[in-house]
Amino acid sequence: MPSILVFDIFGTVVDWHGSIVREVAALYPQVDADAFALAWRAGYQPAMQRVRGGETGWTRLDELHRGILDEILPRFGLQHLDDAERAHLNRVWHRLAPWPDSVAGLTRLKQRFTICSLSNGNIGLLTNMAKRGGLPWDCVLSAEVFRAYKPDPRVYLGAAAVFDVPPAEVMLVAAHHDDLAAARACGLGTAYIERPLEFGAGHVKDVSPVPANQWHARDLVHLAEQLGC
Amino acid sequence: MPSILVFDIFGTVVDWHGSIVREVAALYPQVDADAFALAWRAGYQPAMQRVRGGETGWTRLDELHRGILDEILPRFGLQHLDDAERAHLNRVWHRLAPWPDSVAGLTRLKQRFTICSLSNGNIGLLTNMAKRGGLPWDCVLSAEVFRAYKPDPRVYLGAAAVFDVPPAEVMLVAAHHDDLAAARACGLGTAYIERPLEFGAGHVKDVSPVPANQWHARDLVHLAEQLGC
Incomplete structure (x- = not known):
């Protein structure tokens, strides 16, 4: 784990x-x-x-x-x-709004894990968003810290290096298979989150499981349940 | 303000x-x-x-x-x-412990301000410390983000740049006059915190006010009071 x-x-x-x-x-x-x-x-x-x-x-x-x-x-x-x-x-x-489960799910996950953003969004964007939406990050990590955009390996490996741990100690949680695949190639664990409405109700996304991911969850509360939080 | x-x-x-x-x-x-x-x-x-x-x-x-x-x-x-x-x-x-007033003071200041670390400590160190001690940062900023150590101006100006604001929109809170002077030279506001026991009870520090600082507080709760939080 x-x-x-x-x-x-x-x-x-x-x-x-x-x-x-x-x-x-x-x-x-x-x-x-x-x-x-x-x-x-x-x-x-x-x-x-x-x-x-x-x-x-x-x-x-x-x-x-x-x-x-x-x-x-x-x-x-x-x-x-x-x-x-x-x-x-x-x-x-x-000013983007959290999904309805995000704050509750992150709050539960935070009790057991160190939780960080790892986004292509810049640090100020992510901090303002978190403050407005109540996202309880332990640390705001961003492409800006590593000066590289996902899926550049420097971002995933940089996150592990920040905490001085092997990549397997870090798990990426994402709704996008390309992001997860790039993290997996760097040795990180992966958890897929279904977000069928990411592109709006008029463009429902296929959220079928991909076996390469260690976890597959409907939302962040469901992930917290699966991880025993 | x-x-x-x-x-x-x-x-x-x-x-x-x-x-x-x-x-x-x-x-x-x-x-x-x-x-x-x-x-x-x-x-x-x-x-x-x-x-x-x-x-x-x-x-x-x-x-x-x-x-x-x-x-x-x-x-x-x-x-x-x-x-x-x-x-x-x-x-x-x-694993350094917060001063007794730190969590209460930061929690109050967080209601009105965006609060960030700005330390020469690395990101992982600051994140682990915050999680252990309950320091409620909106964002962990570190010399590691800017790849420069305070009092290098890149650190103070970098903090303002992260939020895309003029330096005067940012205030450094510190117990060290050299750190505050360097921030002031970059256009940041400054608040001095008395920490007479920083070096232990056997080496009490002079905590006399320096007029160049906009604020002078006994501790972080006192700063929150002065800033109307």
């Missing part, structure tokens, strides 16, 4: 799609908020890929999110937004 | 001298535990100076502490300690 649990955040612990849809629908009712949220998120991997591939130097996710936002606004008829409006909207990623 | 409070740890939030004295006295009753604690801490600045001056590359405080420990053990007749005993003793820095 590992002693340290590290958590993917976007989609695993917080509901990025629902949170963005709610804010965009309230601010700009003329916009297709579902499509807007999906378009923003669709720019995420390509933007990080430019950092991973060395095309640009280390850039925090806040800046990457802003670049994608500036790019998609015209497509939704929002090219008139000024800098302050764009900056406010961009900070929606700091 | 700042929105983010960052805290020095050793001496300010936890009692390194008392904690080391207690562990050393229990494990090795023949040793002068007070002198041992002071000797270990006396190696701290010179060891960091070798990193600051570029003599060695980035090295975490756990490693620096171990180097100092290996150096002082013969002086106290403990050169026979094996690697496991040395490793255990070195981790005493992860």
Whole structure:
């Protein structure tokens, strides 16, 4: 059994799609908020890929999110937004709401394990999100600490190195099989969390078990139960 | 008024001298535990100076502490300690006890401010210490994040950059005037905490106010009172 649990955040612990849809629908009712949220998120991997591939130097996710936002606004008829409006909207990623089970599940897991974020989100984003949502991290770990984006091995191995433990002492908890596979390749344990509504009720995600994961849970409370917390 | 409070740890939030004295006295009753604690801490600045001056590359405080420990053990007749005993003793820095007011003061300050460690201790050390002692950080910030040791300006300015705020939005809380002066030079606010017994009852520290600090408090509960928490 590992002693340290590290958590993917976007989609695993917080509901990025629902949170963005709610804010965009309230601010700009003329916009297709579902499509807007999906378009923003669709720019995420390509933007990080430019950092991973060395095309640009280390850039925090806040800046990457802003670049994608500036790019998609015209497509939704929002090219008139000024800098302050764009900056406010961009900070929606700091305000993402936890899934209904997240705070209860993490609180139980924290009694037995050291619990840390391990997200591509930057430290300030993750800290503001945790404070607002009541996520009780023992430590906010971020790609920003390691200056590399998941699935770069430096992130997973960096988490183990921070605690001076072998990788097998650390388990990644995530709703994404590619993240879990990369962690497994580094020697970390893995736990999959079903989040069928990550992309919204209109785009239900396949959450079938993958045998390579040590644990498979409906949500974080279910994971806590399975781990005896 | 700042929105983010960052805290020095050793001496300010936890009692390194008392904690080391207690562990050393229990494990090795023949040793002068007070002198041992002071000797270990006396190696701290010179060891960091070798990193600051570029003599060695980035090295975490756990490693620096171990180097100092290996150096002082013969002086106290403990050169026979094996690697496991040395490793255990070195981790005493992860087990330092909070001052009696620290948890209550931080809990109050957390209601109004984002509270973070800002210590030369490494991330794992600070996380283990917080979990054991119940220190309720919103975020564990460390020299390890910035790969520079205080009073290097990169640490103070790095804390502001993490939150994407001007330095004046951040206030350093510390029991050491050199740390506070360096933060002030970077534009941070400063609050001094009296810790007259930092070096033990046999070596009472002068805790006279320095007018350059915006706040001067007996302890962290007193600071919370002054800041209206």
